[in-house]
Amino acid sequence: MRTRKHFPFLISLALVLGIAATTEASEMNKETTLDARQKAIVTIAAFTTTGDTARLKPALNEGLDAGLTVNEVKEVLVQMYAYAGFPRSLGGIWTFMGVMDERKAKGIEDEMGKEASPLPADFNRDAYGARVRADLSGLKEVxxxxxxxxxxxxIIDTYLKEHLFADIFARDVLTRQERELATIACLASLGRAEGPLGFHMGAAMNTGLSKGQMHDFVKVLDAEVGKDEADSAGKVLAKVLEARK
Known part of the structure; x- marks a missing residue:
């Protein structure tokens, strides 16, 4: 039988357990959801791919407000040409230029962020690109x-290694994980690209994105981009996760 003298102890215990549970839930949340910057990369890449400038404009503003630097946003837009083509990439860049003009007119000063580091004179693009592709594939050896x-x-293999996985991926404005997140958002929005989407979903997880974050990626597509895109991406993700067991 509990008496009144036990109440302070029980209350303290409840508080401790409550704090512990909240902390654990918070840690789990970090592992299973994308943060605001990552979600912005998804929507920016998606709307650039589809050429939906009406929705790209607020996505760009949200990305900057979430902490993406100007150069990071530029890098996402530039990378899109490798998957969605120059017209979409350039369309995104023009839209971003307009957004920047509007923000400057409002007195908003956005952080430019770092520029890409210079590459060494003896940079071997073929070897570097082959190594990056192997890493993204989860392979220890090329x-x-x-x-x-x-x-x-x-020749397509040369372009993939020397240009996509070397010229582009060697630019350290974005991490490999951020580049893969942008890539799967692009491919999911592009449509009828299930094969490449499956590879890059696996690559995204090989860069450190968790199973929960990948499910959250599909949720972002569903909430912000479109149900069809989310449903298709969800089916591809299910196959990727099954294959990784």
Whole structure:
């Protein structure tokens, strides 16, 4: 039987357990959700891909307000040309220029952020790109045997290694994880790109995005981009997660 003298102890215990539970929930939340900057990368990449400048404009503002630097936003927009094409990338850049003019007129001073670090004179783009692709694939070693598409069209393999995974990925304005997040947002919005989307979803997880964060990515698509895009991405993600078991 509990007496009144036990009440202070029980209250203290409840408070301690409550604080512990809140802390644990907070830590779990960090592991299972994307933060505001990451969500902004998703929407910026998605609306640049679809050419939806009406929705891209607020997404750009939200990204800057969430802490993305001007150069980080530029980098997402530039990278989109590799997946969505120059017209979409340039359209996004023009939209961003307009957003920056409006923010300056309102007296908003956004952080420019760092520029890309210079590459060494002896930078081996082929070797670097091959290593990056292997890392994103989750491989410890660069494959010695070419894939069928590499044998069929060797020049596309050169472009992938030397340009996409070297020229672009070597620019340290964004992390590999941020680049992969932008890529899967682009591919999910592009449509009919389930194969590349599956590869890059796996790559995104190989850069450190958790299973929960990947599910949250689909939720962001559903809430901000479109149900069809989210449903399609969710199906691809389910296959990726099953294959990773």
């Amino acid at each position: 494959p010695k045997e070419d894939a069928p598409y590499q044998k069929f069209a060797p």
